[in-house]
Amino acid sequence: MLQHFSFKPMFAGGSLPGWTIxxxxxxxxxxGDYMPDGNINWTGETPVxxxxxxxxxxxLMIFHVYE
Structure with a gap:
């Protein structure tokens, strides 16, 4: 289970190309960076x-961003 999940737009104004998570x-x-196509670019360690x-x-992203 993920805890303390947060996301914010990569750029001001909330427009694409993605979100920092x-x-x-x-x-x-x-x-990491969550891209509009669903790819995740990890900016630190990658989870096992x-x-x-x-x-x-x-x-979570579908629920919070796309709905």
């Missing part, structure tokens, strides 16, 4: 369970 997973902080984490991020 941060969260805690298993007591470790991760950061990357595919599982990506699914959780996609669900």
């Amino acid at each position: 941060s969260f805690f997973y298993k007591n470790q902080r991760y950061t 369970e990357e595919e599982q984490v990506k699914k959780m991020i996609h669900e």
Whole structure:
């Protein structure tokens, strides 16, 4: 489960191309850039369970950004 998930637009005005994300997973902080096509460019360490984490991020982004 992701904790303290946050996102903000990469550029002022909230227009694309993407969002900066941060969260805690298993007591470790991760950061990255979430792109409009769903790709994530990690700006720090990549989570060991990357595919599982990506699914959780996609669900959160769909709920908060695209709905």
